[in-house]
Amino acid sequence: MKYLIIGNSIASIGVIEGIRHIDKTGEITVVGDEKRHVYSRPLISYLIQGKTDEDRMKYRDDDFYKRNGVNPILGVSAVKIEEKQKKVFLSDGRELSYDVLAIATGASPFIPPIDGYDKVKDKIAFFTLDDAEYLKSKIDKSKRVLIVGAGLIGLKCAECLVGKVKSITVVDHADFVLHSILDNDEAKEVQNVLSKQGINFILSSGIQKFEENTAITENDKIGFDILVMAVGVRPNVSLIKDAGGKVDRGILVDEKCKTSLPDVYACGDCTQYFDISSETEKIMAILPNAYMQGETAGINMAGGTASFDKAIPMNSIGFFGYHIISAGSYDGEESVERGKGYLKKFFVKDGVLKGFILAGDVNRAGIYTRMIRDKIPLADVDFDLIKKEASLICFVKSIRDSSLTKVV
Amino acid sequence: MKRIFVNEKWCLGCRLCEYNCAFANKGGANMYLALKNAVIHPNIKVEEKDGITYAVSCRHCSDPICKKSCIAGAIKIENGVVEIDKSKCVGCYTCVLVCPYGALSIGENGVMQKCELCITNGNGTPACVSGCPNNAIVFEER
Numbered sequence: 332m333k334y335l336i337i338g339n340s341i342a343s344i345g346v347i348e349g350i351r352h353i354d355k356t357g358e359i360t361v362v363g364d365e366k367r368h369v370y371s372r373p374l375i376s377y378l379i380q381g382k383t384d385e386d387r388m389k390y391r392d393d394d395f396y397k398r399n400g401v402n403p404i405l406g407v408s409a410v411k412i413e414e415k416q417k418k419v420f421l422s423d424g425r426e427l428s429y430d431v432l433a434i435a436t437g438a439s440p441f442i443p444p445i446d447g448y449d450k451v452k453d454k455i456a457f458f459t460l461d462d463a464e465y466l467k468s469k470i471d472k473s474k475r476v477l478i479v480g481a482g483l484i485g486l487k488c489a490e491c492l493v494g495k496v497k498s499i500t501v502v503d504h505a506d507f508v509l510h511s512i513l514d515n516d517e518a519k520e521v522q523n524v525l526s527k528q529g530i531n532f533i534l535s536s537g538i539q540k541f542e543e544n545t546a547i548t549e550n551d552k553i554g555f556d557i558l559v560m561a562v563g564v565r566p567n568v569s570l571i572k573d574a575g576g577k578v579d580r581g582i583l584v585d586e587k588c589k590t591s592l593p594d595v596y597a598c599g600d601c602t603q604y605f606d607i608s609s610e611t612e613k614i615m616a617i618l619p620n621a622y623m624q625g626e627t628a629g630i631n632m633a634g635g636t637a638s639f640d641k642a643i644p645m646n647s648i649g650f651f652g653y654h655i656i657s658a659g660s661y662d663g664e665e666s667v668e669r670g671k672g673y674l675k676k677f678f679v680k681d682g683v684l685k686g687f688i689l690a691g692d693v694n695r696a697g698i699y700t701r702m703i704r705d706k707i708p709l710a711d712v713d714f715d716l717i718k719k720e721a722s723l724i725c726f727v728k729s730i731r732d733s734s735l736t737k738v739v
Numbered sequence: 740m741k742r743i744f745v746n747e748k749w750c751l752g753c754r755l756c757e758y759n760c761a762f763a764n765k766g767g768a769n770m771y772l773a774l775k776n777a778v779i780h781p782n783i784k785v786e787e788k789d790g791i792t793y794a795v796s797c798r799h800c801s802d803p804i805c806k807k808s809c810i811a812g813a814i815k816i817e818n819g820v821v822e823i824d825k826s827k828c829v830g831c832y833t834c835v836l837v838c839p840y841g842a843l844s845i846g847e848n849g850v851m852q853k854c855e856l857c858i859t860n861g862n863g864t865p866a867c868v869s870g871c872p873n874n875a876i877v878f879e880e881r
Contacts, residue, residue, distance in 0.1 A: 345807075373810045377829045382849075383811070387827050390812035619808035619837060626807065647836040656836045693832055695841025705839075716788070721841055723795055724786040731793075734840060735745050738881055739798045 332357035334632060335419060335427055337409045337570065338435030339363025340372065341618050342599025342625035344391060346433045347399050349629020359401045360427060366406030367460065368393065373618060375463035376487040412574040414592050431594045431632045434571055434582065435625060438564035438600040438616055447541035454558040457488040469557050470496050477546055477555035479538060481508040483648055485561035490650050493528045500531040500553055502538060512646050512657050517674055517690040524653045566601040566614060579603050581614045586638040588628035596632055598624035608643045608685050608703055609660035615644045641704040656696040659686030659703040668718050677718055682709050695721035740819035741878050743865055745793045749875035752792030756867035756876055757781040763857055763866035780846060782854040783867045794867065794876055796854040797821060797842040805834040805843060820858055825850045
């Protein structure tokens with residue numbers, strides 16, 4: 332069997348490991364546009380903080396490709412799938428044939444059209460290791476940094492620059508930070524934590540244009556030396572779209588991670604798939620799901636059987652020791668637990684937990700995540716108690732026994 | 740592979756396992772000196788409700804979701820034991836987000852800690868098991 336994987340990040344590693352669960356000898360080729368050993372992109376802010384380095388950022392050991400019999404083709408991108416001939420054309424003119432193909436092309440930063448953007452000299456999207464290295468080479472105590480976007484990427488960028496630059500300003504259209512994963516209450520707390528570190532926020536405000544090193548909003552003129560665009564990301568769908576495969580905002584895949592094209596799978600941030608908490612198809616560009624989708628695709632590609640049928644959106648993020656964990660959808664009846672330094676919100680519908688947001692106290696959060704993923708009936712849970720403290724003892728004995736007295 | 744299992748019928752709720760775990764992972768010759776007045780961070784936790792008690796630690800899942808979810812690739816399986824590479828962990832809490840048993844927590848130096856069956860700390864056999872006065876925690880094949 333001849334396997335071809337386009338993309339060399341987390342989902343791609345999942346595919347390789349999934350294939351090797353089943354097929355120890357089939358030929359695997361990986362094409363990646365970054366000329367690097369596989370590394371974890373979410374670690375770039377930790378790199379700038381000095382909490383990791385390029386060697387420790389490697390997602391798998393140096394001998395990973397060799398040990399798994401993988402032929403990596405790096406620094407080259409795929410430009411076209413010829414589905415009928417089962418071939419992929421590369422940017423350097425090469426053609427690769429496959430028996431089964433996985434698309435793990437990820438997402439790319441979205442840059443909104445803003446007047447004057449092209450003329451801004453020092454600008455990056457905070458997304459790849461190249462971006463981080465560029466930013467690292469540009470920053471010093473004299474630099475003013477403007478970050479457009481108060482989402483996960485923008486705020487992690489802001490956090491890692493504290494103490495390393497003259498000023499940090501974050502601008503966002505939304506009226507509170509981390510709009511995609513939080514409610515207003517917790518977002519206020521996050522903003523407080525970051526403001527205390529000297530980060531400036533300009534919210535409910537968009538940039539109308541850039542005039543060299545000044546950003547013009549409705550009410551402000553913000554001078555800056557370095558611009559970070561962190562507005563959001565978009566799935567890289569063009570290979571599948573151009574080949575006639577089904578695409579919405581992301582590449583559409585089923586729970587086996589199959590696309591609409593024969594013998595073509597897709598996984599990770601380039602896909603759109605079913606969220607069991609909201610029962611809708613969604614873009615859930617998060618690392619754990621990318622790996623699990625990749626592994627699922629790999630097992631199926633090699634002739635095994637696997638389904639990724641418990642997908643939910645979920646996030647863990649922290650700033651200066653203040654942690655927030657959220658999962659599922661914020662749908663249904665809301666209940667709140669509030670205490671000194673923490674806030675927990677739960678969302679219940681149809682007798683099951685659908686979502687939660689924990690801020691300040693995230694201990695054992697996975698017990699709540701499990702309730703969503705496994706759709707544990709609240710009738711089997713002491714819900715009043717578990718809301719206060721996540722613990723297995725709030726489950727009925729049969730669930731406790733299956734967790735603690737058997738191999739899981 | 741041997742794993743840790745608990746029997747809630749036999750657990751006294753004495754929390755010796757928590758102290759033995761903390762001591763095994765802290766090191767030192769004397770438990771009193773190591774733990775007196777210290778806030779302990781054991782990798783095993785006694786849960787208690789309505790007269791029922793038992794201890795929970797890492798289940799060493801055969802297909803662990805923490806490993807699949809770790810953003811740093813810092814969780815690995817060595818001979819069936821789920822271990823954290825502390826040099827790679829950045830303390831992002833994604834493993835806390837996904838572990839269905841609540842078995843990981845933040846340790847010293849801002850990196851995560853979990854039960855590694857007293858293998859990586861050099862203890863040899865799980866301290867929670869050998870110190871349990873009523874065999875409510877066992878280490879065996881199932």
